[in-house]
Amino acid sequence: MSKKRIVVIGFLGTQLDSGKGAARWEKWRPSVALTQQEDTVIDRFELLCTAKYGELGKAIQRDIASVSPETTVAAHHLPIANAWDFEDVYGCLFDFAKHYPFDPDREEYWIHITTGTHVAQICMFLMTEARFFPGRLLQTAPPRRQSLGNPGSFTLIDLDLSRYDQIAQRFSREQEEGVTFLKSGIATRNPRFNTMIDEIERVAIKSRAPILLMGPTGAGKSFLARRVFELKKARHQLDGKFVELNCATLHGDGAASTLFGHIKGAFTGAATDRPGLLRSAHKGLLFLDEIGELGLDEQAMLLKAVEERRFFPVGSDNEVQSDFQLIAGTNRDLAQEVAAGRFREDLYARVNLWTYALPGLVDRQEDIEPNLDYALAQFSAEHGQMVRFNQEARRHYMAFATSGEAAWAGNFRDLSASVTRMATLAEAGRITDDIAAAEIDRLKRLWRRQPRPAGEHAVELDEVMGSEAAAQLDLFDAMQLRAIIGLCRQSKTLSDAGRKLYAVSRDAKAKPNDADRLKKYLAKFGLDWDTVSPSI
Structure with missing residues (x-):
């Protein structure tokens, strides 16, 4: 098998590679020195530069040709407007890699990260780590004592080597620590919950988008929201504080004032300015529990605040700003609330990007x-x-x-x-x-x-058995049937639901069969387990 050709891809060093006259050979110039290595032949050098430094690029081409005739130098003028702008540099490198005819079967690529701005070096690393550049990172270093003809040294960094694996393992351990932190160190065993917390940890670290936590009262929504805040605070991603509000406690005109603040004289009793909770959460995290209880007007104001980070305090003509992350909690099915006209569809779409249902x-x-x-x-x-x-x-x-x-x-x-x-x-x-x-x-x-509160896990009989059949039920039967279907939807199996429903009376039976009793009850109304089970 023939040996692969070595191809170097690197930026022209506008400072390190510069030099004029005979004195330039007494200076260590990374791009030139790389082709002077005694035991290494560079077959091709893809020299990246901007049009502004085209003359320097030509000079480096000539010098490389004089010391290493075997090396072909190809200059590429990238349209980089600002070499310190990440988006600009990364975009140009991405376009270069997209159109470059890589041939890994015949060529070995070394990505030179010694030259170029720090932004360029970082982008070169990211492109290589993401395999847009299918090669190894290359670092060059000057000799300890500057002398004519000493090209210094070079080091190849293979991102697949064990050293990189150890770094990856370290990040993996940090993620595991973050997951453990969110669970407060509790060794939970439920697969569904553990999978959900794994994803929440990744989302919490990487995203500032709203998070929606759904689940029954007491399932831990507030607790988890606070742990997310503490995790982000420990990672220096938030500078502000944790602000929590149960929207079910908001009533009347005071609801908007509590959230968005007001100015003095905005309404009767407004003796002083009030900042409101959204401004208190600036650079921090705002947890709005039971967000489904907000009025439609407050929902519209909240949508603007989440999308634009700006809003009007009550009674004010001047907008204020607050840059906060939102976590919302609810025990309602917001999709059903939208269908019923009780929750704004646009706000639901905004908070529904990352939605997690906490199991009871x-x-x-x-x-x-x-x-x-x-x-x-x-x-x-x-x-x-x-x-x-x-x-x-x-x-x-x-x-x-x-x-x-x-x-x-x-x-x-x-x-x-x-x-x-x-x-x-x-x-x-x-x-x-x-x-x-x-x-x-x-x-x-x-x-x-303490029966389960009305409205939680509400059941619409029209949807389950049809509007005509539901209309024939007495109010007593309808209320009882709603409660039983609601419990069935919270149960894993027919037997599980039966045990919950007949936990007391079953002891009086010689041969209790809870599943059969429930099955017969549902059959009275033309229903069965498949109709009312959680999978519907």
Whole structure:
């Protein structure tokens, strides 16, 4: 097999390669010196320059021809207007690479990064790393002692070598640390949740676009938003603060004032100027929880603020600016809200670029135990006393927590409150079986008294069974059927839904069959599991 030809691609060094008269040979000139290496023959030198330095380029061509007749020098005049402008330099290099007739089977390419501006060197590296230049990086260095005829040295950097792999592994470890940070060190086991957090970590670091977090109340939307802020703050991507607002607390005329601020005298009671939360979040992160509760007027103002970073405070004719990143949270289906005319389609399109549905605790049963340990560790740290379950209490509590009886209506808030109660009652730091049993009874009573809020996971019977059939239902049957379909959509299987629905009455049956009971109930209305399951 014949040896590949060596081709160098590099910028003309407008300072390093310059020189006139005989004295120029006493100076180390990187491009010329590269062709003076005793044991290396450069077959072709693709010399990149601008028209402004065309004469210097011709002089370097002549000098290379005199010291290395075997080397063919081809000058390429790139239309770079500003050698310190990244977009300009990268664009010209990209166009050059796009049209260059690379032949990796016969030629070996060395990308010279010693000459050119720092911007040019960085762009050369990026082009090589991205394989637009299919070669290896080349660095040249002057001799330690300047002497006539000493060409210095050169080093080839192969981006596929183990040294680069180690760097890549380091970045991989940093990403893993970022993912662990977002999860607060909790060793979660749910594959869907872990995959979602992996992507959120990458998006948080690389993007400033809005993020939409969907999920039931207590699923951890606010907690995750704050962790994203802390991660970006640690990476020096945000200088401002974390500003949080639950939009469900906004009412009437005060809603716009809270968000966008107002000027003195804007309305009755406006005794002084108020900056508003959007300006407070300048250079930071704004988390608007329950964004679906915003009025349509406030939605229009928010859209302008997100897109243009400018808005009018209430009562003001002068625009103000705020450069913030938005994370929105909702327990509603905003697509349905748009269809119903309750949420602006253009705002939904703007915040829907990165959308993540946080699963509730009932859908992450494998994560209950690690989150239980995390909550215990948090309590122990805050109170300065280690608290643990005894073996039987832990087994008893976990059996209930992962059963169909555990509704976890408040999701992680319920779990945190439950741990706090048990840990507070623990004597000598031990949660006994009696304490666990009493807590289980307390949770059962709590969930019976607190049905899921109306509007959350709302079910439109017209869509499920048709408008004509839905119109024939009594109000009692319609309300009951909506609740049952809503629970089915939160359950993994027919049996899972049945266990939740008949958790109490099943004990009175000699041969309980929860799935069959639910199946027969749905059949009364002409429905089956495929019709009401989460996949629809």
